[in-house]
Amino acid sequence: MTMQQEIDDPRLLAWAYLSKVVQGPCAPLTELIEKVGPQEAARAVRERDLSEYLGERTVARAHVDSAVEDLRALSEMGGRLVTPDDDEWPRWRMLAFDGLGHSRADGPPLALWVVGSRSLGELTERSISVVGTRAASGYGEHVTAEIAGDLALDGWTIVSGAAFGIDGAAHRAALGVGGLTIAVLACGVDRAYPAGHARLLRQISQNGLVVSEYPPGTTPAKHRFLARNRLVAALSDGVVVVEAGWRSGARNTATWGRRMSRPVMAVPGPVTSASSAGCNRMIREGEARLVARAVDVVEEAGPIGLADTEDDTVARDTDSLDGNALLVHEALPTRGFRSVPEVSVESGVPIAIVRSMLAQLELDGFAVPCQDGWMRSR
Structure with a gap:
């Protein structure tokens, strides 16, 4: 759908207007939309x-209709408004x-303002949230990078809140291994918050998604x-x-x-560290399961039988590679490309063997030929 088609779509304009009016969860309005549709609502x-209740909840902004401007601003960022009647809507997650219950803070999002080309529904099919303090220690950032990086490398989408500290470390770890986040x-998705993460948010929108239930222009x-935490x-x-x-x-x-019946896990920390006090107490009081590695997370949150608890690492498709095939594969970039001579220099494998290995890696789904070279397959 083009920008003009989006702006002319009465259904989408109605969703954008309602999102602006309530700015957050509103279970009664969600129920009304389910009964009569967004345009009638x-x-x-x-x-x-x-x-009476819904009237009080919406009266302050009912006169504010910036749907056209909001959708235009979103489209110019390469974004879109994802609504419950879209195929992209993560329906089973919203269950x-x-x-x-039906309190003001407990409802699902009315709609989601999304920046990025990936499908929200697809990215959340296999995903883990990694969160923590803004005042992260070197220990916390290191553990976050190890866990989030290994999960992302194994195909899990890393979900977090883009804050300083642990959130940022989790996003960067996923991006660093060519994963999704x-x-x-x-x-609003048009605001870089915190401002120091403006570049990180751009990178996330290019390799994953930036999501908000609040329309453009909304301040933190x-x-x-x-509400974002839910x-x-x-x-x-x-x-x-x-x-x-x-x-x-x-x-x-x-x-x-816990309220949503999601497995909750925590990484233990030094008993002398105030930053780990919450994690240690959650583990002690049974509010969270202790995890130290990505394989622990997969054991708790993944499908039954997915994790091999006897193995020290998360199983990967590339475990089947060895010898020259592994050397050539590791010499391929996850972004951009390398020519055959460059792969030969990086891997230490002769050019003739590199050509043979690349052909085999392509057949096995590990390498992709580009116009001027080769790159790793995602």
């Missing part, structure tokens, strides 16, 4: 043809909200961070907490994970 909001924001606020938990198979205080946003995400 938008009319009811504009004309104040609503129940987690069904048993939470989703950043869930507590503001404390209640939006707390989405981080909902969009994954489990929640891993690496370094967190007892009262922290990361622990709030873990609480949401």
Whole structure:
């Protein structure tokens, strides 16, 4: 759908308008949309043809209709508005909200503003949330990089909140191995928050997705961070907490994970570290399972039988490679390309053998030929 088609689509305009009006979860409005559709619900909001509660919930912004401007701004960023009636909507993930009740903060997102070319539904089919303190220690960042990197390398999407500290380390670890990651924001996707992560968010949008339930222009606020945490938990198979205080946003995400029946895991830390106090206490009080490696996470959150608990590493398809095939494969970049002579220099394998190995790697699905060279297959 082109930008002009999106702006002219009455259904999408109605969703964008309603998202702006409530700016967050609103279970009664969601129920109304399910009954009458987004366009009729938008009319009811504009004309104040609503129940008393829903009228109070929407009255402050009912007159604000910036749907055209919001959709245009989103499209110019390479984004789109994903709604519950789209094929891309992660329906089975959103089922987690069904048993939470109908309070203001418990409902599913009305719609999701998304930047990035990947499918939200596909990226969340096999995903893990990795969260933690902003004031991360070297230990915490190291463990996060090991766990998130290994999970991403094995095909898991890493979901986090793009904050400083553990969140940022998790996103960077996934990107560093050519993996996929989703950043869930507590503001509009047009705002880089924190500002120091503007470049990281651009990289995430190019290799994964930046997601928010808030329309462009929405500023960060404390209640939006707390609401954001429920989405981080909902969009994954489990929640891993690496370094967190007892009262922290990361622990709030873990609480949401338990309410949604997601496995909650925590990495233990030094007993002298305030950054690990929350994780250690969650483990001690049975609120989280202890994990130290990616294989522990897969054992807790992955399908039964996926993890081999006797192995020290997460099983990968490339484990079948050895000798010259492994050397050539490791010499291939995950982004860009290398020519055959460059692969030969990098791997130390003669050019003639490199050509033979590349052909075999292509047949086995490990390498992809480009116009000017070769790269690793995802």
